[in-house]
Amino acid sequence: MTDAALAPAVVVAGPTASGKSALAMALAAEFDGVIINADSMQIYRELRILTARPGLDDEARIPHRLYGVMPVQSACSAAHWRGLALSELDAVRSAGKLAIFCGGTGLYLRALMRGLSPVPEIDGEIRKAVRARLEHDGAAAMHDALAQVDPAMAARLAPRDRQRIARAWEVFEATGKPLSKWQALPESGPPPGVRIASIVLRPPRAALYAACDARMRRMVEAGALAEIEALAGIDPGLPAMKALGVADFRRHLDGEITLEEAIFLAQQATRRYAKRQMTWFTNQIIADFGILTQYSEKLLPEIFSFIRQNLLTINK
DSSP states (O other): OOGGGSEEEEEEEOSTTSSHHHHHHHHHHHHTEEEEEOOTTTTBTTOTTTTTOOOHHHHHHSOEESSSOBOTTSOOOHHHHHHHHHHHHHHHHHTTOEEEEEEOOHHHHHHHHHOOOOOOOOOHHHHHHHHHHHHHHOHHHHHHHHHHHOHHHHHHSOTTOHHHHHHHHHHHHHHSSOHHHHHTSOOOOSOTTEEEEEEEEOOOHHHHHHHHHHHHHHHHHHTHHHHHHTTTTSOTTSGGGGSTTHHHHHHHHTTSSOHHHHHHHHHHHHHHHHHHHHHHHHHHOOOSEEEOSOOOGGGHHHHHHHHIIIIIGGGO
């Protein structure tokens, strides 16, 4: 298939608090686009404030897809998200609009742009049994055991990474084959019939960290604590409960630490996460258009010109 026959799509990627959502909104307004969520936490319904999901006004102005579509009691994998995202992509293409994927979850974006290794679907009973074992034995013990059956994967995972340790065990129990072996198989490739242009925000660290700190305070002022209070009784091992700030503000609500201490810890965790994201994007995504600063409307003329010249005109 020639480039002229490919449908255009845009990926807006970057670390948390870099301005991705505002840029995606501007692109959608300019090019009649639909924004598709590529953030693993913004997919959960109950965490609008704490995950910095687009506001109701933004959703009314511009079509948004895959935001808040799953309950916190569920677990969304990269494979499940990719299936949802490709369905949304087909719908956007059929409507003659521009698909704009926006998010900072590296694994999701990799799944979209490069595909996934052919790991089989895991039976629900196996998943349930592994989770029960995780609760009984603990993450550290299961990590030690994983080193015996899948040393390559164990070496990549932190001993407290409950979600990924459980995933590795689910695959091994279901298939008898280590997850690292499955992941070494060829990836399925990008979505057919689509040409994706990637715009990656990589701001200076000092500016990014300041934005992270300021946004965490705004979240608290906007009601983030009430969101976390409403999660009482939810399994802390679920992916949504790993959202930045949940554990720290839970400790405050339980009377263990002051609000200022919780804010400090949540800000610290956010900065560390942003640093990991920056490293991932540097190593994993070759940006078609790189932005080495925080998003600003002053950048839009150059970005719009890039989209027109490198993505849209090729399809005329």
